[in-house]
Amino acid sequence: VLLVESGGGSVHPGGSLRLSCSVSRVTYNTYTMAWFRQAPGKAREGVANIDSGGHATYTDSVRGRFTISQDNAENILYLQMNDLKPEDAAMYYCAIRPGWWVPPTWEPLKISDYEYWGQGTQVTVSS
Numbered sequence: 001v002l003l004v005e006s007g008g009g010s011v012h013p014g015g016s017l018r019l020s021c022s023v024s025r026v027t028y029n030t031y032t033m034a035w036f037r038q039a040p041g042k043a044r045e046g047v048a049n050i051d052s053g054g055h056a057t058y059t060d061s062v063r064g065r066f067t068i069s070q071d072n073a074e075n076i077l078y079l080q081m082n083d084l085k086p087e088d089a090a091m092y093y094c095a096i097r098p099g100w101w102v103p104p105t106w107e108p109l110k111i112s113d114y115e116y117w118g119q120g121t122q123v124t125v126s127s
Contacts (some may be wrong), residue, residue, distance in 0.1 A: 012125070016083075022075065035094055084125045
């Protein structure tokens with residue numbers, strides 16, 4: 001499996017970015033995908049996940065501002081980020097795990113569940 005992120009950059013507070021994750025060489029029959037982020041000195045945390053049918057859940061701090069989506073035809077995962085805040089600044093990673101289940105409501109993501117990761121794309125939010 002190969003995951004390649006793009007779309008990071010530097011924005012002012014209140015700005016927007018759209019991250020992309022190109023997905024290839026998937027060998028799972030079913031899978032779910034997620035975005036994680038890691039700020040300097042902090043643990044990696046899950047931000048959003050999505051199943052193949054488009055059901056998505058979000059951590060509280062981004063719900064209503066971020067939207068995860070996927071283009072199944074092009075094999076691209078997206079994260080639209082609006083109203084960015086300084087605390088959103090981090091390295092953002094896409095990740096994939098086998099299986100189809102995404103819970104009805106948000107549950108913290110387990111890093112160990114995800115078998116493949118992208119290299120990350122940096123998001124900076126500052127005035």
